[in-house]
Amino acid sequence: MEELQAKWTFDQGGFAKALIAPTxxxxxxxxxxxxxxxxxETVVLERQRGxxxxFKSIDAAAxxxxxxxxxxxxxxLSSR
Incomplete structure (x- = not known):
């Protein structure tokens, strides 16, 4: 799911939480x-090109x- 679609889904009340995890x-x-x-169900934010x-840092993801x-x-950070 791309960021623009995620914003729309969030505005509709579709997400329970956001989770940042290491790759x-x-x-x-x-x-x-x-x-x-x-x-x-969990979806990972995607790039526009697929x-x-x-994200290089936790701050950028946040x-x-x-x-x-x-x-x-x-x-x-349990998988580190």
Whole structure:
């Protein structure tokens, strides 16, 4: 899901929370957006040209989550 679509979904009340987690190879961070519902489906923010968006810092991911509309953000460093 791209940032513009994520903003729209957030405005409609579609997300429960935002979660910042390290990438699998440790090259940066992904922004996971958790949807409301029984399954609590998670989507990762994507680039416009395809593929998952990788942030170089936690601050960059947090600023993007804030721009989408989130005021509270979780950070999961358990996979480091």
């Amino acid at each position: 699998p190879m440790g090259a940066g961070y992904h922004l996971h957006l958790v949807k409301f519902g029984r399954q609590a 593929g998952w968006r990788v 600023n993007t989550a804030n721009a989408i509309g989130f005021r509270r953000i979780e950070i999961d």
